[in-house]
Amino acid sequence: MKIDLSFNAGQFDELQLREKNVIVIDVLRASSTIAVALNNGAREIIPVASIESAVKISGSLFGEVTLRGGERNGKTIEGFNLGNSPQEYSETAVKGKSIIYCTTNGSVAMAKSRYARTLAVGSFINLTATTDFIRNENKDFLLICAGTTNTIGNFSLEDAVCAGMMIQNLLKADSLEVELSDSAKAAHALSKSFGRSILKMLKTSEHGKYLIEIGFAEDLKICAQVDSVPVLPILIGTVIKLKKEEPSIEPA
Numbered sequence: 369m370k371i372d373l374s375f376n377a378g379q380f381d382e383l384q385l386r387e388k389n390v391i392v393i394d395v396l397r398a399s400s401t402i403a404v405a406l407n408n409g410a411r412e413i414i415p416v417a418s419i420e421s422a423v424k425i426s427g428s429l430f431g432e433v434t435l436r437g438g439e440r441n442g443k444t445i446e447g448f449n450l451g452n453s454p455q456e457y458s459e460t461a462v463k464g465k466s467i468i469y470c471t472t473n474g475s476v477a478m479a480k481s482r483y484a485r486t487l488a489v490g491s492f493i494n495l496t497a498t499t500d501f502i503r504n505e506n507k508d509f510l511l512i513c514a515g516t517t518n519t520i521g522n523f524s525l526e527d528a529v530c531a532g533m534m535i536q537n538l539l540k541a542d543s544l545e546v547e548l549s550d551s552a553k554a555a556h557a558l559s560k561s562f563g564r565s566i567l568k569m570l571k572t573s574e575h576g577k578y579l580i581e582i583g584f585a586e587d588l589k590i591c592a593q594v595d596s597v598p599v600l601p602i603l604i605g606t607v608i609k610l611k612k613e614e615p616s617i618e619p620a
């Protein structure tokens with residue numbers, strides 16, 4: 369398999385992602401929040417690229433079973449039920465709900481990937497679930513780092529390090545032939561330097577420092593907990609749900 373990687377999602381036209389196998393990585397915080405929400409019983413996540421789309425879609429669906437979640441500048445969008453802190457997506461808040469989800473970078477990357485052959489959502493908190501999926505698929509994959517608007521180049525250290533640790537997991541897997549693109553090699557090298565202390569890396573990253581500044585320091589601790597939410601959010605049709613374990617086929 370060949371692993372390619374993009375350090376931000378801005379460069380893609382959605383049709384370029386047709387037939388690609390894609391993992392969207394947005395550690396702070398979209399990928400982490402989606403894993404927490406679905407693990408806490410949310411029915412589905414509907415990623416949208418703009419607030420207008422969120423309002424339009426929820427206009428018809430809004431009500432008991434539909435919530436609007438997401439952020440602008442890391443804070444709850446006016447008129448939305450939830451912001452983008454994983455702490456808000458408790459079982460009480462989200463169980464059984466469809467969540468129309470709009471964030472600055474993560475949901476945009478996911479919405480852009482709706483034509484992909486496969487789309488899964490990866491983070492540190494579901495790292496192994498994500499790499500097990502890639503390994504079992506054993507196909508070429510494109511890792512898309514959602515990036516951050518806190519920097520001119522939109523480069524997100526935390527997304528790149530998370531991608532690099534996924535690559536490290538794949539390289540360790542026995543009997544797996546893995547070829548890396550140059551950008552995948554770069555992310556793997558970064559993870560060797562910054563992967564030893566994930567929370568420290570998050571605290572010194574551009575978006576991590578910003579989230580601390582606006583009162584979300586606890587979110588960094590949650591998003592740093594490797595494999596603390598061992599589930600795999602995947603795109604099914606136009607919504608993101610949990611990948612169900614394939615029922616093991618009992619011997620006849």
Ligand code: MLT
Nearest residue numbers: 396397398471472473474
């Ligand atoms: C994003 O989509 O850029 C992030 O999730 C923003 C955030 O949650 O602070």
